[in-house]
Amino acid sequence: MAETASYYRYWGKAKPEAGNGPAYHLLPYHCLDVAAVGSLWLAPDTAVCKQLAMRLQVEREWLQRWFTFCLVLHDLGKFARAFQGLRTDLSDGLVKSNPRMTYSERHDSLGFALWRDVLQEKLAQHLQPVQATWINKIDPWLEVVTGHHGMPPKLDSFRLGNFFEADDEQAAFVFVQHLLDCFLADFDFQPLADKNLYKRLKPLSWQFAGIAVLADWLGSNQEHFTYCAKPMPLTEYWQNFALPKAKQVLAGLPKPPVAGKFEAVQTLFPFIQQPTPLQRYAAEEPLTDQPQFFILEDVTGAGKTEAALILTQRLIAKGLADGLYIGLPTMATANAMYQRLGKVYRSFYETGEQPSLLLAHGARELSQAFRDSVLLAEQANLDTDYQNGRLEEDQELSATAYCNAWLADSRKKALLADVGVGTLDQALLAVLPARHQSLRLLGLGRKVLLVDEVHAYDSYMRELLSALLEAHARQGGSAILLSATLPQTMRESLTAAFHHGLGLEAPNLAHPAAYPLATHTPAPKAGIPAKTEPSPAGRGQGEGIKINALPYSDPHAPTFPHQRNGRLQQLPATMETPIDTRAEVERTVHVQRLDSEEQIIAKIRHRAEQGQCVCWIRNTVKSARQAYQTLLNRGVPAERLNLFHSRFAMIDRQTIENRTLQTFGELSGHDNRKGQILIATQVVEQSLDLDFDVLISDLAPIDLLIQRAGRLRRHVRDALGDRLREPGAEDGRDAPVFYLYAPTPSDDANAAWLKPDHAGTQAVYPHVGQLWLSARLLADKGGFAMPEDARELIEGVYADEAQARIPLALQEASFDAEGKTMVQRSMADLNVLKLDKGYTRKSGDWDEETKIPTRLSEEESVSVALALLVDGELKPYADVERFAWALSTIKLPEREWKKVSRQIPDELKQQIETLKSEQKALRWLEVLPLLHGQNLYSATDGFSADALAE
Incomplete structure (x- = not known):
């Protein structure tokens, strides 16, 4: 490169204040860092690359190479002079700021707009005709990578002249040209001309978006990707810095534990001397090679949880899953399940493996190795938040800050553990337009989704659960639902949702009066021998009712063993099996x-x-x-x-x-x-x-x-x-x-x-x-x-x-409740992401200011840390050495929080703000001082604001 390219005059990451080493990291280098992480994440021999390539019907090497190129483009929006003007103190060698340009739109949306409105046309003019044909078709890939901060980019048309100078657009264009030479020389562009590729991409784009988020987080870690302000050829930086550092980052991640073999119920649960009929069913029911769905209905004390964990180990051993996430109705049930799992989860894997177990809201017994891993440790070296001139709470956070915020919330972190336990809400957010939902969906991808107490959820949550089951089945996940009893209509709708995710019609369940009952789909078809051993006589279950499920035309459906090229190969069945009951x-x-x-x-x-x-x-x-x-x-x-x-x-x-x-x-x-x-x-x-x-x-x-x-x-x-x-x-x-x-x-x-x-x-x-x-x-x-x-x-x-x-006088209130139920279903349908549209703003109501709830029956809650005033200083309510602030938290209805927050003295409000800036654990919480005489809280009664005036 005879003269230094203009794109070396743009910073991509910057330290918030002066320190050792360069104050900034050049934009092209950061783009390469992130792409290197993504490239290794999608190496052809990885399970994720194999799965995605199979579903896209492309070669693995082709997919790795193409998505790596796309990832390098993830921060095109930072070429905006409006963005560059956020830091004018870094170096005279960088582009000069333009005071007329205000950073009022996020760089992710600016990057997509720059690609769509400027770079596409420019590139088409400079490419060969064969190459130019694909350039206008790849917007969905660019939406995925530019939406790397957890939300798809806006599709609005911006006046780019308000954000980019002509030099900025030219620098970005030259950068992309050089990237084409570096990454796509002799590349086969033909698959990009296939219209069906984009139909197949839409449901998979959510997984690619999750990978883009992770790649950006890992590629922003200064402990590995140290800042570099010295220009060098892109290929030199890629080979000598980006790739080696990416290998270091990925080498520091927790290794996926090796699955163990299922041997016997007693191996998993030594305390079970005589398995219950349901547990025997779980140990012996034949499995297919497809994602599996079970509904287990039985009385209290029948060992439903153990039966579900037996099925989970069998699914992991068969290669149908890598881990488990258990979604429960409440925090208390999650605590209890965490304790029960702590004794058994290691048995899912080979002896000596160290799988991670995380409680979705817990502040105790966290795996130190898991918390300190590169992927999940909070990064001590921050980079500049992207202030846009608005209030602090409206600021655009950097990748490092987003990573820290997301991982500071263990409810979210549990979705990335090998075995996670938490409320169902954390999983439901994977199908709602909430920031980083793609990461939740990615975390659930190869896990068994185990949902307990299914009957406990209202119509709104059940509709969201149906959407989650469909999405989970589409990405190859299995699910197990537990309940004491389920209405027939609910059993039908949940089963239909999973079938839809597999590209199958809803089965016509036989409406059996049998109880207890196990429902299994897709089960081995009647007359077709299963690969597992046949069940011995006297296993404690009745004859199963087999129902064939018919395929239907769904362009977004995955390809599983029952379908090849959209054609039926073997009809799976739905099995309804009556289960015996123990006398006890x-x-x-x-x-x-x-x-x-x-x-x-x-x-x-x-x-x-x-x-x-x-x-x-x-x-x-x-x-x-x-x-x-x-x-x-x-x-x-x-x-x-x-x-x-x-x-x-x-x-x-x-x-x-x-x-x-x-x-x-x-x-x-x-x-x-x-x-x-x-x-x-x-x-x-x-x-x-x-x-x-x-x-x-x-x-x-x-x-x-x-x-x-x-x-x-x-x-x-x-x-x-x-x-x-x-x-x-x-x-x-x-x-x-x-x-x-x-x-x-x-x-x-x-x-x-x-x-x-x-x-x-x-x-x-x-x-x-x-x-x-x-x-x-x-x-x-x-x-x-x-x-x-x-x-x-x-x-x-x-x-x-x-x-x-129902008596006539009660029917009006009942009709009102039915109306609310219908509204709940409509709200769920309105709120839930239309995943078949792909990772795009058109998929849902993506609004930073709107928080889509996982529950409609409860008013919005606020997480509050309780504090005591000790010698004039605010201290955590929990007097413990570790996790003191986390153990001091309480969830309050928003109405009550507003009521009590008005009682906080003005002289303490500034101390609270200072405390929140000093304590990372408090940055995402409200703080409530418990002052003498208010009687807001006691360890025996809990919280009450009844004594306060409205």
């Missing part, structure tokens, strides 16, 4: 309705005085706190009374959760349980292995009541409450009674049936008709037998014909 979990529960809180308080005190342990599950935090306070006022000793709800700081919540499990869990005995009382909300409804002698519940929909009743006499115990583990042992306590706090479900119930005593219940569960049907069904039956009555109970409330029984 078969039981009859009597139901007794209680009319008043006074009755309940009296019963709780009486039964506790008899030495029994009692739980009352309330529907709202406010009612739980009131019941707790009433019992204290009536003389119940504080040491016998426990309160558990969602408004506790993490450190207190962990303490309460552990104490609850010790007092009422599987290993508890007479000494722990005697006379103990727990007042709780829905946090104990799911996934916690709790066992109460006496259980009282506020009215709720029937499926939730069945779930709650599963915490009544869950384990076999003697009359004192000590565990009996001998086979065939019978419970020594009296017959189980489930007490239901509800009004009389009479035929002439009026519109105020639930008011005023149950107003909170109606606010949480607004479908009054379904509540009335639930109460009436239990009143008519006087109880229920499990598993025999499970289907009758569920369909007796949710089936279309059941709705005709």
Whole structure:
């Protein structure tokens, strides 16, 4: 290169302040750094390259070479003089700023606009005619790489003259010309002329976008890619710096653990002496070579979680998955699952492997090696945030800052671990227009998605779950759904969603009355021998019902073993298999309705005085706190009374959760349980292995009541409450009674049936008709037998014909609730990304200012760190050495946060801002000082703003 090219006069990364070494990194070098990372990530021998090349129907070497070239173009927008003017203090050798040009549009969108409106035409004029034909067709690839900050670029037409000078456009053009010579000499452009390539690319573009985000993050790591301001030929920098440094970065990443073999249930779970029928099914059900989908419905205590983990290990061993993400309804259920997984997850892999396990909201027991890995460690060396002249909260963050922010939130980080546990919300964000959703989708890609307590989600979340299942199936993922019971319509819609992702028509499920039931698709077709061993006789399951699934024309569907070139090779089947029930979990529960809180308080005190342990599950935090306070006022000793709800700081919540499990869990005995009382909300409804002698519940929909009743006499115990583990042992306590706090479900119930005593219940569960049907069904039956009555109970409330029984006076409120349900579904359809459109702004409502929720039933929540004022300084509420601020966090409804934030004294607000700038853990949280006399929070009661004026 005779003279230095003009593109060496542009900076790409810059240090926020002077320090050792160059103050900036030249733009072409940063572009090459990122491309080098992406090139090695997509090396032809990697699983991700093999999968993507197969799905695109191109050669692996071709794909690596082409996407590497695209990645070098990811920061074209930084050629904008408006961007370069953000730092005028770096060097006289760089282009001069233009004061007229304001950086008011992000560089990712500017880069795509520059390509579309200027560079395409210029390149077409300078290329050979054969080469020029492809130049106008590659916009989708450029949208992927320029959208490397987690959102697709804007498609608006900008007045480029407001951002770029003519010299900038020319420098970018010369840069691209030189890149063509470096990367695409003798390249076969013919695949780019294939229209079908872009149809195949659309559903895959989300994975490419995730790779682009990761490549930009890793390529921005100054610990490896040290700044260089000295011009040198692009090929020299590529060979001597970019590629070697990229190899170092990738070598420092956690190595994928090697999958182990499935040997036996007892190898995975040594404590299981006799597998349950469902667990035997999980160990023996034949698998196909395609992504697999299971719905496991069984009673509480049937070992659903263990069965799901058995299936997970088999899927990993078969090469259908590399890891696992478990999505749960609540934080409490995630904590409990994390503890259970900690004992078994290593068994998914070969002995000596070090798979990573991460709790999606946890601040404890994090793998140090995982946190400190290059991929997931926060980067100490920051580069300049791209200030655009607006308020600080509106600033455009650099790749390093985005990386730190994303990874500071362990809820997101869990999606990148080999085994992650968290709320389902974190996975659902993969199908919503939320920044970095492509990274979430990429993280889920080769994992088994295990969703527990599926019945617990409302219509909005179920629609999002259907979209997630479709997307997950499309990228080759398997899924397992667990539930005590599911309405038939829900089972059909979830199965159909997974089938759609595989390019199959929805199966016609046989509507079996059987329960427990396992649904499996795509299962081996009837008459076609499976590759696995046939099941031995007496495995504890009935004859499976096989339903062939028909293919349908979907241009975006993946190609799996049942399809080759869009043609059917072998029809997969959907198998519905009745499962036997162990005698230990078969039981009859009597139901007794209680009319008043006074009755309940009296019963709780009486039964506790008899030495029994009692739980009352309330529907709202406010009612739980009131019941707790009433019992204290009536003389119940504080040491016998426990309160558990969602408004506790993490450190207190962990303490309460552990104490609850010790007092009422599987290993508890007479000494722990005697006379103990727990007042709780829905946090104990799911996934916690709790066992109460006496259980009282506020009215709720029937499926939730069945779930709650599963915490009544869950384990076999003697009359004192000590565990009996001998086979065939019978419970020594009296017959189980489930007490239901509800009004009389009479035929002439009026519109105020639930008011005023149950107003909170109606606010949480607004479908009054379904509540009335639930109460009436239990009143008519006087109880229920499990598993025999499970289907009758569920369909007796949710089936279309059941709705005709709702009293006329309740129908208006029920219609309102139905209307809200329809609105929820419509909102989900409106909010969810149209993934078949590809990674583009047209795929959804991509708006930086709009936060799309994962739940509509809850108002927006705010993550708040509680602080104490100690000697004039704000300290974390949690008095621990590690993760103190994380353990001090609490989630508050936005309405309550606004109420309490107004009470923060002005003199503390500046200290809070200073603290947030000093503590990286606080940058993404609000801070609430707990001041003397406010009585906002206590370790026993949790948070309440009731005492404050509105």
